[in-house]
Structure formats: structure tokens, C-alpha cells
Amino acid sequence: MENEPESAPKSRRWLKRVLIALGGVTALGLAVLVGGYFWLASDLPDTAKLAEYEPPLPSHVRSINGEPISTFARERRIYITYPDMPAPMIQAFISAEDKTFFEHNGIDPTGFINAVMDYTLKIGSGDRAVGGSTITQQVAKNLLLSDEYSVTRKLKEMILATRIEDTFTKEEILELYLNQIFLGRNAYGVQAASFAYFDKPVTELNTREAAFLATLPKAPSNYNPSNARGLERATTRRDWILGQMGENGFLTPAEVAEARSEAIVVQNRREQLTAPSRLGDYFVEAIRRDLIDRYGEEGPNGIYTGGLWVRSTMDPDMQIAAEMAVRDALVRYDRGRGWRGATDTIELGDGWPERLRGVNLPVGYDDWRAAVVLAKNAGRLTLGFADGSEGVLVSGNAQLRDRGGAGTAYNEITAGDVIPVKNTSGNDYTLRQIPEVGGGMVVQEVSTGRVLAMVGGFDARKSSFNRATQAKRQPGSTIKPFVYAAALENGFTPASIVMDAPYCVYQSRSLGRKCFRNFSGRSAGAQTMRWGLEQSRNLMTVRLASKAGMENVVELIEEMGIGSYDPYLSFALGAGETTVMDLTNAYAMLANHGKRQAPIMYDLIQDRRGNAIYRADDRECAACNQQAYTADTRMPMPLDQRPQAMDPRTAYQVVHMLEGVVERGTAVALRRLERPMFGKTGTNNGPTNVWFVGGTQDIVAGFYMGFDQPKNMGGYAQGGTLAAPAVRQFFELALDKDHVSQPFRIAPGVRMVRVDRRSGKRVYGAWPGGGSKPAVIWEAFKPENEPRRVLAQVDNFEAANRSADSRREVRSDSEFLQQEGGIY
Template sequence: MGRLLSNAADTRRRPKWLRYTLVTFAGLVALGLVTLVGGYIYLSQDLPDAAQLADYEPPLPSHLRDVNGEPFATFARERRIYTTYEDLPPELVEAFISAEDKTFFEHGGVDVTGFTNAVFDYVSKLGSGERAVGGSTITQQVAKNLLIGDEYSVTRKLKEIILATRIEDAFTKQQILELYLNQIFLGRNAYGVQAASFAYFGKPVTELTLPEAAYLAVLPKAPANYNPASEAGLRRATVRRNYVLSEMEDNGYITSGEAAAAKRTPIEAIERRVQLAQPRLGEYYTEAVRRDLIERYGEEGEHGIYTGGLWIRGTIDPVMQASAEMALRDALVRYDRGRGWRGASETIQLGGGWPERLRELNLPVGYDDWRAAVALSKSGGAVELGFADGSTGSMPSGQANLPVRGGGGTAYAEITPGDVFPVKETSEGSNVWKLRQIPEVGGGMVVQEVSSGRVLAMVGGFDARRSQYNRATQAMRQPGSAIKPFVYAAALENGFTPASIVVDGPYCVYQGAALGQKCFRNFSGRSAGPRTMRWGLEQSRNLMTVRLAFQTGMENVVELIDDMGIGDYQPYLAMSLGAGETTVLDLVNAYAMMANGGKRQRPVLYDLIQDRNGNAIYRSDDRECSGCNKPSYDGRGMPLPADNRPQAMDARTAYQVVHMLEGVVQRGTATALRRLERPMFGKTGTTNGPTNVWFVGGTPDIVAGIYLGFDQPQNMGGYAQGGTLAAPAVRQFFEETIPEDAEKKEFRIPEGIRMVRIDRRSGKKVFGSWPSGGYTPAVIWEAFKPENQPRQQVAEARDPFAEANPTQEVRSDSDFLQQQGGIY
């Protein structure tokens, strides 16, 4: 007790200033502690939980595969290929640690020495406008990049430190490194080391050499400063890379000999434009898939097209796609060539830098063997050409003799220096070129699998670089006579047969008090009298079609057209001749539905989507299949899912129409395909003007459809017909894609159809004679439903068409629409 009193007395005897000093110091310490704790609580309250990183999934691009499973296209804003820590080579990890955070495996998230230096640097630069060095560890960079953001402030830095310590408590060092090396931006739109390895060296990280790994490690600071594409960037990159190699040596990761050898190795990165070049095959299809996926999942988020890392199993067949692109381009060029030279596609200023100006034009020449050229000079009967790579060539006047549209002379006389146009080499390696022209007319083409609706090819124009407008899916065009099969189908479902007699003659109909009576006639002014429905469809007779539509009832016609997914039309007679609008995709799908027995289906652009973990999140075919997942196959018939698709059209009616459309190919307006010598069906179409020409048809397995026409509809000229322009293009496609030894498969006859021998002229049943060969036989097999097969007979068959020319009536495609605007 005495000792305590003595101590108290000693305290009272201390100088007053000392007592005040001690109290003040204690108060400041307490205040500092309170401030520190309060600041920590304040800064921590809105910080994300470090445990969120356990569920973190970095943004990954989505990949589209073709029908064979091969990569076809990528949808990405950030090029990233996620790689686990186990798959990262040790030298690459050691290079990044040496460059960014040499004490990474020792500190607890913050390097005290580095942080102190950063604080002094920050204070020294206050008010200067300069940015202080970061002093951040790899863990702090993970916190900044993934959870906080890159705001330049003291507050953000303090939050970064707090969160870094939390991350170190929640994750192993290897997990932190995996997150870091997959997230960082390394230039060339590459995020993460794997994407950067491909972007700079064209190979995976497992194949990187020591100097290459060290080069990647210099990039996080400022990728643009160390871009080896420029001389200055290469010099800076080499100095910085050699510093990283020295650090790796000091840290004991490599020997002095290895470091010296690596420093002597030049940095040889691939050119960026070569690495990033994408194949131009199927650009319209790829864009159609992208739009559809954005509508389904959006751009961002768990399943976003740019962040979800989706794997999309597409339906595109590369061989068919290439053939379809060539077929459409060739058709557009054939038509355009007959219309004469329109002049240069573009013009540029000559003089220094002309190759760069030519490259910037990015002229959409379509074909792989066409090149954009600029006229450098013209003398001595030839044009000197320049190309985007700086090389030159020659085009003699004889190779530029296209007639000028609307005037005399040839294109050669019109060309002046600075004009830009496409050219094609006369023979490989000759460096002598001939003039070509980008067609003004447009068009679209779709190829579809009959059984599933899968789109095997899609072309939306001459070149996607010229226009992203996809004429296969976006262009609403009048189909003309290509709509007629559905008019005939409606008639067949309402009591008519292919052998029913319909008069091909003048036809008048009362349209009501406002419009009065309207009379129609064929374009040629001639009529053939009573004929079978088959003949009317084969020869595309408009008067027969209008009469048939009226007798069937236009309400029934447009209802079936709607059921087939073609369009929602008003019940006007003009619709029976193609006055409504549809797309190539929808019309091809409708023809495929006829070929598959009338089963309802929609076009399929992709049939499976998997998330980044391989889980299926979408299937186009969601039918159940009992027994499909048997543990072991017992050798019996393969289990198949039931085809539960509803009927859009009676299967018997569908076959009757397809059977008649085979006659269109053999004897009618689509004889251009006859030389393929295999079962095929199809129909041409030509609209008023003509402004559009069509053909849709194909085999029992594949349907292809095409239209040609100007984007701003205009008269294509009387020679433009579906049978002369569109059908040959589809024939070209099938010639290139059907092997010569392929099975000549017949169209499947559904249950309930009766095949009856009939006289082609009268439509009556025939006894005593059999169908003969040739394209215009007197007796044919015709398809009937049991309830209305013919009972009449004739004793002897005659050839009713000896006087007829099968191609005489091709122009009748647009007979009705050529008149006075149809019925509205």
C-alpha cells in the first residue's frame, strides 16, 4: 500500500508539461486507433466478399462449330482461353513472378517495402499530374481487376489492400496465380496468357520458349509500349524482356547461361493482321446465329454470347456453304455482265501512300481470286495496276473490253488513273489481269436439310463486307409463281386431284362494288383450254392458278400458306400468284416441309448449345427417346425418338404436290435441272416487272432456294426469269455437292397414296398401256388419295403434247402480275 502511495506521489511530482504530453500522446494514439478501426470498417462495408472469387468465371468467348464439329467462328469482345494452373509451364509462371511480384510466395497479400515506396512516390508527385507507381502485388492486382476496378485514388488503394489480405486467407497462392494469369490484358485484344501466346506467337503456352515466356511477362505494365510491330516498341520490349530474364536469374529460376542465351534471342512475334485474320466463309450465317443468340441469351452474363463461353453446335456444312456462295455470286455476275460497265467502284488519290489508301477501302470483291486494283497509269494500250500490298500488274485493253452501259465504247476508254475496280488474273502467275465488276443486283440463297430443318448453307449477298443486310433472312420479297405449289396443295385438300381438269382460259371475277369486275389473261395472250392441274403447275399457268384459287376459296389458300410458315396474307386472288412477301429462308423451309411429308418445322441454325462446363442448355430437338441411353447395346434395332411433330399439311397432299413438282423439273419451267438425272422437285418464280426471279427445290434430302433482285426493286429486263437465272444457279450448287455415284433416292410415298396410270391429257385412268420413258410420256403414274382416284378409262393412250414445246411458257410465271396490279 505504501509503495502505491509512493508511486502516486512520484506521479504528482512529475512536471506538468510531461503529464500533458503523455495524456496528449495517449489521446492521439487512441484517436488514431479509433480512426483506423473506423476507416477499416467504413472501407470494408461495401467491399465484395473475397469468397465471391470461388464462383468467379472470367468472361469467355463463345465458339460456333460447323456440322462436322469443327470450329467455324468465335463471338468475343475479349479473346481469352482459360487455362488451369496445372497447365501453365513453370517458366511462364516464374517469369511473371520475377517481373511483377518477386516476393509473391512470401507475403500475405501486401509487400510492405513496395507499398512504402509507392506511398513516398505518391506524396512526391502530388500536384504534378503524374501518376505514381503502383507498388501492387499480384494479389492486389487480382483484387483490383476482378472486384474493385481501376479508379486512381487513395481510397481505392486502401480497399485493394484490405481485399488482398482477405483473398490470401481464402485462396492458395496457386489459385491466385491462376486467376491473375487468365485475367490480365496483354495487348492485341488478348486477355490471359493463353490467348496472348496465340496472339503473339501463334502457339499454346506449353510450347513457349524461355525468351518468349519472358516477353509475355513484360506486357502487363503497358502492352502498347512493348509491341514488337514497331522498331521503337521492339527495342523497348527487348530491354524490358532482358530485365525480366535477369530477375529470373537473380531469383534462382534459371542459370546465367540460360539467361544469356535467351537475351541473345530476338523477339519474333507474328504479325497481328495475320493472326487475327478470319475466314470469310459463311459470314451471313454467322451473323444470323449471333443475332439469334443475343435475342435468346443477351450479350453479357452467365450465358451471354460474349462472356458465357458457350459452345454452339451449328448446322452449317462448309462444303455446301462454299458451293452456295459460289453459285449465288456466279448468278449475280452472269446477270450483271449483260448490263455493261458502270464505271469504277471507287477512286483514290495517287501519290505516296496509295497502297495504304487502297487497303483502307477494303473493296468487297467477293471471290477469292479477285483482287481490288487501282489504275496507276494508262498508256500503250494497257493499264498499269497497283495492289494493296504495293505490287503492280498490267491489264491490256483487250482484257477491259466490257461495253459501257448506256453508251458506246468499252470500259478501257473510261478508266482513268485513281480508279479502283476488281480484277482477275488471266492465268496463275501471269501478272496479267482482266477487268471485273461488282454486281449491282442482289440476292439470297438458303440450303436446308429436309428431315430436320437444319440450315446447311446461307448466303445473304455478294459479299458481307459490301452490306451486312442478309437477303436470305431479312429481305421480304414477292415469290411470284414459287407460291403456286401451296395454292395447288390447298386445292388438293379441298377435293381436287392432280388429274382434275381446270380451264386455261380468260377468267373474270367480280371484286365487289368498289373494284367491279376484273378479267385476267395470260401474258402471251394465248390459252390452252381444259388441262389437268398437273399441267397447269408444270407450265406455271397463271389463269389456271387464279381459277383454281377462286374455286378452292382464298381463305383456304392463305390459311395453308400461313400454316406452312410463309406469311400471313390477306385472301386476295393476287396472293395466289405471289403478290405477298416472304423470305428465302421461310419459303425454303416450306418446301422442305412438303418434302418431309408435311411435318411442321422451323429452320434450325444450331441444334445444341453447351455452357463452359459442357452442360447442355439448349437443344433444338427436345424429343424424348425411350431406351436411347441403354447401358449396353443389345444388337437390335437402334432406338429412335418418336416424330411427334404436328402436320402442317396432309402427308398425302404433300406428296401429290412434290410428285407434280417433279414434273416441273422434267417438263416444265425448271428443266435446267433435268440434266442432273436424279429425282428432283422444284418451282420457278418471276414477279411483276420482273423484279425478282426465284427457284426453290431439290432432292428428297436437301432443298435449296434462291432469289435474285435489286434491293430497291426495279425491272430486271424481260429476259430475267426464274427458269433462266435462278434455276441454273441451284443446278450449279447441286452439281458441286452431289457426288456422281450418290444414290438416286426417290421421294417417299406416304401411306394412303394410290399410284394410278393416267392419260396426261385427259387425266383419266389408263388400262392396256404403261408409263414410257422420255420427258413427255403419254401415260404417267399419278398420285391419288383413295377417296378420289379416277374410275374412268381410255382404251389407248395418245401423246397429247406432241405439238407443245415444254419451255414455251416459261414467261407465264408473271402473266397475272404483269397486268394491272392484281386484286386488292
């Protein structure tokens, strides 16, 4: 400017100054924009993270047969790849959200300008401006940014969108978007939404159904077709989307008109929530807790985000049988205790079905229903149900006695009472009652420790407390087999004579002198150990515990995983505490020749890609993966390297004696199953708990019944009268006539000898006969304490042992049985 002639007009000099000033402002503006860009971009997340992005996926639990039984999810999502997405669905979402998606580079200029103008007009109004975001921008916001409403966030979103477009293909971006978006009903992604609204996969959706799903990303609650206002809004927006699909060339005018003519029909939300089976609720919850301890809730393998596939050990048929057996046992006991009154009361009048649904009565059985009494007159009750239907209950079907014994339940029921009822026929119902008493059952496979069924109470909706795994209860006489095992490992035999007579002992200064007694209060003198276990004699048990040493007894009990107790004699009669799961597992170990094992609730866990991240059976078998086999090739088997918790011979001796408990002792309730069974009943002081644990060579079931807050169950409550019948019912339901009945396997080294059942003395010239109480039985001995034989005596058995050259070869009875084809 200093070269400008002085004669130049002032206007010209002024114009140059303005142009220079504008240039400076423009440069400054550009610098600010560039600086702002780099400032905004400096703290943005790396779009490369999207390449590693794994959406939160629910974990699925399957039964032992591979059937789906449950899902652990906070976000209901089923991932689907782009090639599996049908064209009409893709076209519907593009038409609704971003019709130029396949053309722009992440930002739609027209949509951006419209959004800026709308934002400017709404400044200060409190209203939220339209988004104007492309699908790519929505991916950036949903996966990499927050939902903050600000210009800064919008600018960051645009920068990220361009980066995403440079990193991924359009198909990959669309796959991320359609699997991430929330579409209502706790459904994330189009596949989950398709099942939530239409109960079918996206591949089976028609055009109008796909268009409806495309209405939901804006605001799923506004387009909820379950109410009239939402249905009207959803229909309007769906029809608009169908029109856009026509304008974009995806549909013909005729196809648009046809799709618009159909009403929106979705799956009923209430039916969707209540339809799934509640089979194995307690089992599934136990698995969930265990998986949380193992993997946590969040993270790559978290149960709510990792998309795990869990192959559980639940056998659906056995689970159904166990649930039926437990519920029936609890109801049988409860019916004798009188009517306790209605479970709840609601106000009648308009809206009573909704109020009844709010009660959520845990009825357990499939044929029980929660009902409200709408009216009472002329010896009948008019019942109302949650779906608005009605039924009838006559006074003759409400004959449960009231607690006072002065009348029947019918006399106490009034209108508005909520009661459980059972359908008998047509529209007729009979009164039922939710039992107060609790109980738990575990069914376990002997050879592996796999839990085949688990029941933790009457209904998980009544109480989530799992009495099979969480309830610590005194096992009573079910602990006795392990006391006898300790005696067998310390020189006793099943034929040893033990006194059944009064027994007192000074325990300690704090506990003082303790005198024990039998359940009956009587004693029987000298008897065999077998007889003492079969008849569950307390006096014989404490004598054996004392002679074997309580330190040895509690050490063995701990080895079997039952519990850790102090060496006091009262623990030999079941004064300690344990769970149904732990005690059932210990009995399974007995039947499996004393091999140490832990309960297994799942065999296999796979991550979302199908990789095995956990196997319950981790035994090595180098030859198992070989492919070349012939008819003469022996199938390779992994080695069983589990350690012994007990001498296998001792374990078999105990099982053999426990067979006598079923045949002649306190568990004769199971004898009618007419198959080899073993087990032991238990009734603790009060009685407050009754037990039975036992089963077959393959399957062991344990069951206990008692109140959650222990109280006297009544003098008639015993393990043999309440618990054993429940386990029998389970086996009757679970094992059909075609189920192979197997004898118990004799442990290597055991000698089977004929003895007199009552005296325990060896018998010659006679064989075990039929009947429930044969005079002669086979008894199991270890070689070192097998009863001595008088070699000079000759009988039929010894004659059969002579060899062809007339030289006598002495064989034990067990060897004779095995070699001559005898079956125990």
C-alpha cells in the same frame, strides 16, 4: 497528478504532461486507424464472390462437322487452368510483377514503402506514382474494385488482398490473374495473348516468348513490337525480365544470354485480322442475332460473356457451293448491264497501300483482289495492291461495255481508280465488277429442317443485310404449289380438267374488277391440273384458287409458315411477301410429307462447363440410353411427334407434280442433273424478282435474285433462266457422283395409277415410257378419288394381278409397284 508533491521539479511535471498528451494522441490515432479500417472495410465486396467468379468468355460456333467457324467476343479470352500453365511462363510473370508472390500474405512491405515514398514525392506534380501492387492486389483491383487513382482505393485494395490470401491458395490467385489481365490485341489472359502474338498455345512458348508476354501487363500499347519504338521498349523490358528470372534462380546465366540474343518476332497484326476465312458470314450473323434474342449479350449465358459452345447446322462443303452459286449467278446477270465505273478513287504517292486498305472493297471471291491503277499507258494498266505488290491488266482484259455502249471499260479507267480484278496467271489480271443486283439462298435438310447453307448476298462486307432471312419479296409463281395443294384438299386431283382461259373477277369495291392473264398472254383451253402447274399457268391457278376458296388457300399458306395474307386472288399468283428462308422451309415440309417444322440453324448449345442448355431435337426416347444391344435388337428411335401442316398424301401429290416441272416444265434447267428432282420457278411482275425453290428427297434449296430497291430486271429475266440455273450449279457442286440418288417417298395411302399425261384419263395396256414427255405417266391419287377401273377389261396389268387359284385380286398400280419391286 494531484498526488505529485509540490516540491517536484517543474521539468518533471512538464514531461509527464507531454507523455500523457502523446499517449492520448497515440490512442486517438489508433482509434482513427481502427475506425478507418472498419469504415473502409464495411463497404468492400465479399471476397467469396471470387469463388463464384467466371471471367467473360467468348462463345464459339462450330459447323455440323464440329469444325470451328466463328467466335462471338468482345474480350478475346481462352481460359486455362493453373496445372496447364507452363513453368517458364509463370516464372516470367512472377519475376516481372511480384517476385515474392509465393512468400507474402498479399502485401509486399518493401514494394508498399517504395510506392508511398514515390507517391509523396510526386504530390502536386501531376505524375502518377508507381503502383507497388502485388499480384494479389492486382486481382483485387481488377475483379472487385475500380481503376480509380486514390489513396482510399489503394487502402481498400490492400485490405482485400489480405482477405483474398486467406480465402484462396496462391495457385488459385495466380490462375485468376493470368486469365484476367489485358495484354493487347484484344487478348485477355495469357492463352489468348499467346495465340494473338505467336499463333500457338502457351504450352508451346519458349522462354523468350513467355518473357515478352510478361512485358505487356504494364502498358500493352507501349510495348507493341509492330512499330520500331514499341519493339525497342519491348526488347529492353523483356531482357530485364530475363535478367530477373536469372536472379531468381529460374535461368542460368547462359540461358539468359541465349534468350536475350533472339529478336522478338510476333505474328503480323494485319495478317492476323485478315487471315480467317469469311465462310458463312451471313449464316454466322443470323445465328448471332438468334442467340441474342434467346440469351442476350451479357450474363451467365450471354453470347459475349457466357463461353457458349454452339453446334451449328452449317455444312462447310454445301456452304462453299452455295456461296459460289449465288456469286456466279449475280455476276452473270450483272456482266450484261455494262461497266458502272471505278468503285472508288484514292490519291497516289507515298502511302497509297494504306489508303487502298482503307477502301475495304468487298470482292467476294478468293481470287478477286482490290487494286488501284498506278499508271495507264500503251494499252495496259499498272495495278497496285494493298500489300504493296504490283500487277498488270491489258486492255483486252477490260472489255466490259460502258453504260452508253460507245466504248469499253478500259477507256474510262484512269490512274487512282480502285477496281476489282481477278488473277488469271502469274502477274496478269482481268477486270471484274461488284454486282449491283442482290440475292439470297437457303439450303435445308428435308427430314429435320436443319439449314445446311445460307447466303445473304454477294459479300457481307458490301452489305450486312441478309437477303435470305430479312428481305421480304413477292414469291411469284413459287407460291402456286400451295394453291394447288389447297385444291387437292378440296376435291381436285392432279388429273382434274381446268380451263386455261381468260378469267375476270370482281374483288371488292376498293380493288374493283380484276382480269388475270398468263405470262405468255395466251391460253390453252381445257388442261389437267398437272399440266397447269408444270407450265405455271396463271389462269388455271386463279380458277383453282377461286373454286377451292381463297380462304382455304391463304389458311394453308399460313399453316406452311410462308406468310399471312388476305383472301384475294392476286395472292394466289405470289403478290404477297415472304423470305427465302420461309419459302424454302415450306418446300422442305412438302418433301417431308407435310410435317410442320421450323428452320434450325443450330443443333446444340452447351455452357462453358459442357452442360447442354439447348437441344433442337427434344424428342423423348426412353430406350435410347440403354447399353445392351445384340445383333437381333432393333435400334430404338425417338418418335416423330411433329404435327401435320398438310395431309401427307396431298404433300406427295404436289411434289409428284413438281417433278414434272423439272422434267417438262419451266425448270428443265435442272433436268441434266439426272436425278429425281422437284421444284418451281417464279417470276413476279416487272420482273423485279426471279425465284426457284426445289431439290431432292433429302435437300431443298431456295434462291431469289433482285435489286434491294426493286426495279425492272429486264424482260429476259425469268426464274427458269436465272434462278433455276443457280440452284442447278449448287447441286452440281454440292452433290458428287457418289451421292445416293433417291426417289421421292410415296406417302402412305397414295394410289399410283397410270394415266394419259394430257387428258388425265386412266390407261390400260400401256406403261410409262422414257423421254422427257411420255404419253403415259404414273399419277398420284387419294383412294377416294382414284379414277374408276372398268373391271370387264382385261389387259397385261390385270393378268398379272390374278392369284394362283385364278381368283382376281384387284390391286392399285401403287400396290403393284411396291409388291413387284418396281421403283418410281
